[in-house]
Amino acid sequence: MKQAIYTSLGASLLVASLFSAPVFGAENPVPVTVSIKQTGEPISPYIYGQFIEHLGECIYGGIWAEMLQDRKFFYPVTGETPAWDFFKIGDDAFSGAGHPLELLRRSPWMILGNKKLFSMNKDNPYVGAHTPTLDLGDKGMGGIYQERLAVVKGKKYSGRVILSSSGNATVSVRLVWGSGSTQFAVKTFEKLSNEFEKYYFDFTADNTTDNARIEIIASGSGTVKIGTLSLMPSDNIYGFRADTMALLKELNSPVYRWPGGNFVSGYNWRDGIGDPDKRPPRKNPAWTGIEHNDVGLDEFMVFCRELNTEPYIAVNTGAGTPEECAAELEYMNGDATTPMGKMRAENGNPMPYDVKWWAIGNEMYGNWQIGHMTVEKYLEKHQKVVDAMRKVDPNIIGVAVGDLGSGWSKKTLENCSDHMTHLSEHMYWQYNPDIVKHVSRPANEIKWKADGHRKLRQELPALQGKNIRIAMDEWNYWYGPNVFGELGTRYFLDDGLGAAIALHEFYRNSDIYVMANYAQTVNVIGCIKTTKTHAEFESTGLVLKLYRERYGVTPVAVSNVPKPLDMAAALTADQRALTFSVVNPTSEKQDLTLALDGATFGNRAQQWVITGPERRSYNNPGEPRAIDITSSPVSASGKLSVPPLSITLVSYDLK
Numbered sequence: 001m002k003q004a005i006y007t008s009l010g011a012s013l014l015v016a017s018l019f020s021a022p023v024f025g026a027e028n029p030v031p032v033t034v035s036i037k038q039t040g041e042p043i044s045p046y047i048y049g050q051f052i053e054h055l056g057e058c059i060y061g062g063i064w065a066e067m068l069q070d071r072k073f074f075y076p077v078t079g080e081t082p083a084w085d086f087f088k089i090g091d092d093a094f095s096g097a098g099h100p101l102e103l104l105r106r107s108p109w110m111i112l113g114n115k116k117l118f119s120m121n122k123d124n125p126y127v128g129a130h131t132p133t134l135d136l137g138d139k140g141m142g143g144i145y146q147e148r149l150a151v152v153k154g155k156k157y158s159g160r161v162i163l164s165s166s167g168n169a170t171v172s173v174r175l176v177w178g179s180g181s182t183q184f185a186v187k188t189f190e191k192l193s194n195e196f197e198k199y200y201f202d203f204t205a206d207n208t209t210d211n212a213r214i215e216i217i218a219s220g221s222g223t224v225k226i227g228t229l230s231l232m233p234s235d236n237i238y239g240f241r242a243d244t245m246a247l248l249k250e251l252n253s254p255v256y257r258w259p260g261g262n263f264v265s266g267y268n269w270r271d272g273i274g275d276p277d278k279r280p281p282r283k284n285p286a287w288t289g290i291e292h293n294d295v296g297l298d299e300f301m302v303f304c305r306e307l308n309t310e311p312y313i314a315v316n317t318g319a320g321t322p323e324e325c326a327a328e329l330e331y332m333n334g335d336a337t338t339p340m341g342k343m344r345a346e347n348g349n350p351m352p353y354d355v356k357w358w359a360i361g362n363e364m365y366g367n368w369q370i371g372h373m374t375v376e377k378y379l380e381k382h383q384k385v386v387d388a389m390r391k392v393d394p395n396i397i398g399v400a401v402g403d404l405g406s407g408w409s410k411k412t413l414e415n416c417s418d419h420m421t422h423l424s425e426h427m428y429w430q431y432n433p434d435i436v437k438h439v440s441r442p443a444n445e446i447k448w449k450a451d452g453h454r455k456l457r458q459e460l461p462a463l464q465g466k467n468i469r470i471a472m473d474e475w476n477y478w479y480g481p482n483v484f485g486e487l488g489t490r491y492f493l494d495d496g497l498g499a500a501i502a503l504h505e506f507y508r509n510s511d512i513y514v515m516a517n518y519a520q521t522v523n524v525i526g527c528i529k530t531t532k533t534h535a536e537f538e539s540t541g542l543v544l545k546l547y548r549e550r551y552g553v554t555p556v557a558v559s560n561v562p563k564p565l566d567m568a569a570a571l572t573a574d575q576r577a578l579t580f581s582v583v584n585p586t587s588e589k590q591d592l593t594l595a596l597d598g599a600t601f602g603n604r605a606q607q608w609v610i611t612g613p614e615r616r617s618y619n620n621p622g623e624p625r626a627i628d629i630t631s632s633p634v635s636a637s638g639k640l641s642v643p644p645l646s647i648t649l650v651s652y653d654l655k
């Protein structure tokens, strides 16, 4: 029945697009009509999903509050400089359009004092492959330091260092924020144990600088080993950055996909559990950085709890095995009597997490994916993974890997429809100098995928009686220089316009899209960007926040839409208000008349507008916003004026 209703909405939208007339600047003589009775399927709340990946500065440097680079000494400390180097990934738009970005290429730790006293000891390292060791002899002094830490005057920082000493040594930890003789704070630890122990410190910075330094200086006799150390702003929320978390709370996404992305196909979830200081640092298997393994399954669940959002966990079907995917699920959902559930309980979380959403692999169709194989071989593996996972928890919602364009979706649906709940699709778009093409491309492709899946539903016997829907669990623009680390591309006002139209298209195809995850969230092609001390919404983040907060749930048909404007509308759950949105990519204000078919305007209407000075305006963390949301009451008569280059969302009370 719902499908029939959708068809009437689909048909009227088609009519609307066929007969729409351009209005550039002129008052539209034909009213835009919202037909309240022509409803589509309710918009899935999961359409407003997000994605975070262990890549670039998304987790480490964006969401996680650790201030130190390479805190577990993945790279040997050699004193060689420079630690950071400029690196050009490639000339194409996905790789940064030929613009180099600065990446950590070797250890950021430098040696203090006599280098001969210093070594990377491989015998029983505290964590990883080696432990920095100072051999002070009968009487000596030496240490290590790291620069480029950002501190803010008056702000408190907390840390710990893990040390052992074979002799009689004293270790001082100093936070240095200037070159003057008093511009530092110090904490000294004496009578160190022969066994590794954690020593804690707090400092309040008395200067604002992005080039503060932490020093660990040992003096006395014998050897001193530095197992690992950590430094975070004291206002961190269970290890997460307070400023980023505040914006993520505003973003209010109902679901987060994690940990990848390409990353997951080389990720061993066991590396990310247990004592964080003992978890091994590794080379990121898919990207340029180090995986510190400070954020693992349990931390991700804390993140979800703090944001009141649902977890959507991707398992490794690349290098991983069915057994390991099942063990991971048992770690999350098994009770404390199961082997993995017991392990979770020992790690401080006795209650099963009951995670429902599971991504069975990522982009296995691509030759860039770790473990890539032919579709035939992969589907055998997919089935084994799902069988093993269902034995642990038969109630999971499993999302299989799909790709409509290459035919991978068709084969997966044909052969594995009983081994999935939904199917994933991904989409990324690049810049188009023609603004109308730039902003309309996402919608065209979202519709193309929806139509393709509807066709498969008709064609494939395996799909009869099933409702396998699309989880577009990666979608976004992705192009241009990496300003915020690896894949840290910037978003502009026109990208925000395109993101709003993309949401309109998900609404227009609400029968088939069960989930969509804006990819990604922080820094890495993210709708939030951070520096070391500030976080800010991009244009796209403001759109996602506004629509999630305000939009109705039952889409209704909109006709007579003057091109190149894009419009959508939805009723709220109680049907007492209508949300109506307009994206205006033109450089002129547009005056519209809105007619309601099947309802009458009530007394009140409130509008929210997102706009900025020009097409390529953008926000920068720590600076006043060039693009923002403004709100004001508007006439409830159906007369509406939308500014140039804007997104306007109006909530009309209905009688």
Ligand code: AHR
Pocket (backbone or CB within 6 Å): 053, 260, 261, 262, 263, 362, 363, 474, 519, 520, 525
């Ligand atoms: O989001 C960046 C990358 O794009 C993801 O890791 C991968 O799934 C996709 O190709």
